[in-house]
Amino acid sequence: MRFPRTFYREFDDHRAAYGDTEYDVQVMLAAFLPTLDKYLTGEADQARTIKMDMLTEIESRKTRAENAGDPNQTAFYFFDAHTPLGDRQRIKRGHMTSDHVFRRKLVIDENRAAQDISWADETKWLNRAATALRGHAPDTKLQDVLTEEGTPVKAPTPV
Numbered sequence: 001m002r003f004p005r006t007f008y009r010e011f012d013d014h015r016a017a018y019g020d021t022e023y024d025v026q027v028m029l030a031a032f033l034p035t036l037d038k039y040l041t042g043e044a045d046q047a048r049t050i051k052m053d054m055l056t057e058i059e060s061r062k063t064r065a066e067n068a069g070d071p072n073q074t075a076f077y078f079f080d081a082h083t084p085l086g087d088r089q090r091i092k093r094g095h096m097t098s099d100h101v102f103r104r105k106l107v108i109d110e111n112r113a114a115q116d117i118s119w120a121d122e123t124k125w126l127n128r129a130a131t132a133l134r135g136h137a138p139d140t141k142l143q144d145v146l147t148e149e150g151t152p153v154k155a156p157t158p159v
Contacts, residue, residue: 007039011058019082019092022100026088029055 011032018028029052036051066081077083079094085103096104132146145153 003039007035008058010035011055012062015059015062015082016080019080019090020095022085022089022091024088025059025082025090026052028090029059 014032014035015028032055033051036055040051063082063084066078077093079092081093082090083093083096083104084090084107085100086107091100128150129142129146132152133140133142136145143153147153
């Protein structure tokens with residue numbers, strides 16, 4: 001569903017009013033629901049969860065765009081970018097205190113640790129898959145040579 005430009009301007013204005021202090025993103029989105037209802041005239045009876053999903057997606061797109069950084073200054077992020085502090089808490093980067101910076105660093109460190117674990121697990125799996133497929137025809141599928149548990153598929157016994 002695509003909304004008129006005025007909707008996005010109103011959302012931007014609403015969102016900009018948050019972030020000077022730490023806030024809960026769900027609270028910010030819920031406060032925008034009456035404005036969303038205004039734009040869903042024929043569909044005002046939609047469930048609250050669907051509306052929140054729509055707003056969450058819009059918020060996620062904005063956050064991804066903001067946190068992509070300034071392409072002209074690769075070492076810095078925009079001060080007005082809303083950044084996660086863990087759970088559902090956010091704040092504008094330029095309004096962060098030392099406590100916020102420390103909490104943001106913890107979020108980044110935890111994400112990195114989780115990514116490293118995922119990378120190691122995926123690498124092990126890919127190595128096992130490559131070994132199992134080695135020597136077979138290029139169109140052989142992994143399930144033809146390896147079970148889901150990681151054991152080799154037994155060749156069928158001749159009749």
